[in-house]
Amino acid sequence: MEANNEVKKKKKKSKKKSKKSLRRWLWPIEKLLVFIVILAAVFTFEFSAHLTEGGSMYPYLQDTTLVLYYRHGKIVRNLVVAYKSDNKIRVGRVIGVPGDKVSVEAGKCYINDVEQESFYRIRGSVKEHIIGADQYFILNDYRIDTNDSRTFGDINASAIEGTYFCSFHTGVI
Structure with missing residues (x-):
């Protein structure tokens, strides 16, 4: 037992x-x-990602760069943002904020009558106007590419997906 x-x-x-x-x-x-x-959960609600196409933000961002952006960032001048226009996510730099006087003429961009520095001659023209409330004037860093506020007009705050957080060059050709 x-x-x-x-x-x-x-x-x-x-x-x-x-x-x-x-x-x-x-x-x-x-x-x-x-x-x-x-x-x-944090990534879904706070961040998002976008793979850039083309050289619109050259030299800051290259073609096929994976951009992570923060959905709740404060939008200020010179900040890189992801925004929706023409049913596409685009990446550009905020040049003008609500209340600014903006114009593009003779290859130069003016904000509040002050010429903005640019490495490239700016194509296109934008008549002088005051940016409305909750709107932003966004340009590509590669100013020759006009798929930005010169084509689409001022961008509504609701169309801005988020502010640049970081990027990774994917090396995809």
């Missing part, structure tokens, strides 16, 4: 050990899964 009791005790101990080793093995996996869920 004692031998039978000892066998039962050994079985109970071995079951406890296997449960402990299973818990020890599962604990890091559970932590990793919780971390992934939290990271996915």
Whole structure:
């Protein structure tokens, strides 16, 4: 009878050990899964990503650069933003903010009657106007590319997807 009791005790101990080793093995996996869920939630609600097409932001951003942007960033002058225009996500630099007087003429951009520095001659023209409330004047860094406020007009704040956070050159050709 004692031998039978000892066998039962050994079985109970071995079951406890296997449960402990299973818990020890599962604990890091559970932590990793919780971390992934939290990271996915933060990324979904706070950040987004966009793969640039073309050289509109050259030299700051190259073609096929993955841009991460923060959805709740404050929009200020000279900040790079992702915005929706013509059913596409585009990336550009905020040049004018609400209340600014803007014009583009003779290859130069003027904000509040002050000529803005540019590495390139600016194509196109924009009649002098005051930027409305909740609107922004956005230009590409590569000013020869006119797919920006020169073509689409001032961009509504609601069309701005977020502010630049960081980027990764993908190397995709």
